[in-house]
Amino acid sequence: MVSPTPSDDNSPTSQDAPRPAIELITLGDELLLGLTANGHLTFIGQEISKRGGRLLRNVTIGDEATAIAAQFAESWARATVVITTGGLGPTCDDRTREEVAKVLGQELVFDDTIAEDMRERFRAFGRPMTDNNLKQAYRFADGEVLRNANGTAPGLWYERDGKVLVMLPGPPNELQPMLVEQVLPRLAAMGVLAEGESYVQLRTAGVGESALESMLQPIFDAHAGELEVAFCAHQGQVDCRLSPARADVSRARLEEVAQQCAAELGADFMGFGHDSLAKICADLLREQEAMLAVAETATGGMLASSFTDLSGATKFFAGGSVCYSNESKMQLLDVPEEILMQHGAVSAENAIAMAAGAAEKLGAAYGLAITGFAGPCGGNNENPVGTMFVALYTQEGVWSKRIRYPGPRQAVKLRAVNFALDWLRRELVKARDNQSPGLPSLGLHDR
Numbered sequence: 001m002v003s004p005t006p007s008d009d010n011s012p013t014s015q016d017a018p019r020p021a022i023e024l025i026t027l028g029d030e031l032l033l034g035l036t037a038n039g040h041l042t043f044i045g046q047e048i049s050k051r052g053g054r055l056l057r058n059v060t061i062g063d064e065a066t067a068i069a070a071q072f073a074e075s076w077a078r079a080t081v082v083i084t085t086g087g088l089g090p091t092c093d094d095r096t097r098e099e100v101a102k103v104l105g106q107e108l109v110f111d112d113t114i115a116e117d118m119r120e121r122f123r124a125f126g127r128p129m130t131d132n133n134l135k136q137a138y139r140f141a142d143g144e145v146l147r148n149a150n151g152t153a154p155g156l157w158y159e160r161d162g163k164v165l166v167m168l169p170g171p172p173n174e175l176q177p178m179l180v181e182q183v184l185p186r187l188a189a190m191g192v193l194a195e196g197e198s199y200v201q202l203r204t205a206g207v208g209e210s211a212l213e214s215m216l217q218p219i220f221d222a223h224a225g226e227l228e229v230a231f232c233a234h235q236g237q238v239d240c241r242l243s244p245a246r247a248d249v250s251r252a253r254l255e256e257v258a259q260q261c262a263a264e265l266g267a268d269f270m271g272f273g274h275d276s277l278a279k280i281c282a283d284l285l286r287e288q289e290a291m292l293a294v295a296e297t298a299t300g301g302m303l304a305s306s307f308t309d310l311s312g313a314t315k316f317f318a319g320g321s322v323c324y325s326n327e328s329k330m331q332l333l334d335v336p337e338e339i340l341m342q343h344g345a346v347s348a349e350n351a352i353a354m355a356a357g358a359a360e361k362l363g364a365a366y367g368l369a370i371t372g373f374a375g376p377c378g379g380n381n382e383n384p385v386g387t388m389f390v391a392l393y394t395q396e397g398v399w400s401k402r403i404r405y406p407g408p409r410q411a412v413k414l415r416a417v418n419f420a421l422d423w424l425r426r427e428l429v430k431a432r433d434n435q436s437p438g439l440p441s442l443g444l445h446d447r
Contacts, residue, residue, distance in 0.1 A: 334353075
């Protein structure tokens, strides 16, 4: 069991036990220069919070040796668990391992197993391994190695005096699986984190944050003193997280309240857990053994990409077209020229023709289309910038809806995609419930 470290910022949790203080040090000049977004904070913070922990703070520093040593010494003195990211690679600006070792008074020893793993990785890629890579084969004399299945720099694990140090490489495709598969389970086994998610999350779409709270407040009032409630708004979505306010509030009790909330929300309820709108639509399409086709202009493939990001997309996604020019709409989707001449490319009529054309061309049961003015240029008096037309084709007919989201181009595109996905989700839920009415149950092993 790791003992919590006292701190002014480390107040007791709602479950009557002090929270182990966890600090994150993200390293790299590229982060401070804005060349790379600090996605490590987002990912690590989310994964730790899922298991009932909380980052006490995150500090981002550059690659300068004295800055690394000073910040690590400060964090190590204050926190129970220190996690570092970056600076474990083979080049001259990778200094984290060496500077941290000095602060800890740990000798760095060469590990033949690490070296052989690196050589094998280079052989698999058919490339020679340069000598500077061997810098990555050193570990703390009293520490352990976290194997890196996706890169050459292993992670490092070190424990002393009830404290834990976790050092992870910088590339996200290396760091993320190491954290989830190795680090979090070990911290859970030590009592720093919960074994599984410590809260229940409801995902909603089509309802604003304030409206959502108003809808659910009577339920929260009925369970006053049992719950801690938090909301997180996204583009067209809002998440509601239910956590226990006391140690005697069981997971089963949280699930019971969550089911009440889901019933109150009706069609605005997306699901429990962390699945995206696209994933939920994909699961519903699979259940119905139905295929989807899409057609896009202003969103430039974002709608199609949301589905092809999912494994096994061939089971539910027939394909899509990005048709910017009128000629491509006519050639690829059979949009009649008269519609484009009379109503224009940004119109309900064109969106309907695109959705129907995509579904019919690809033999899909459902078709989704998006066209509009994402900005910052374009638009007219009737349809100003931010106006988008979304169309949905089903076996029962085809419809279009006009929406408008003023804002930056990328935000307009994302809102339009989420609107289209939510519309599809609602239609798929109706089709499912016509066959087997009722809300999905929520179990311990559900998403």
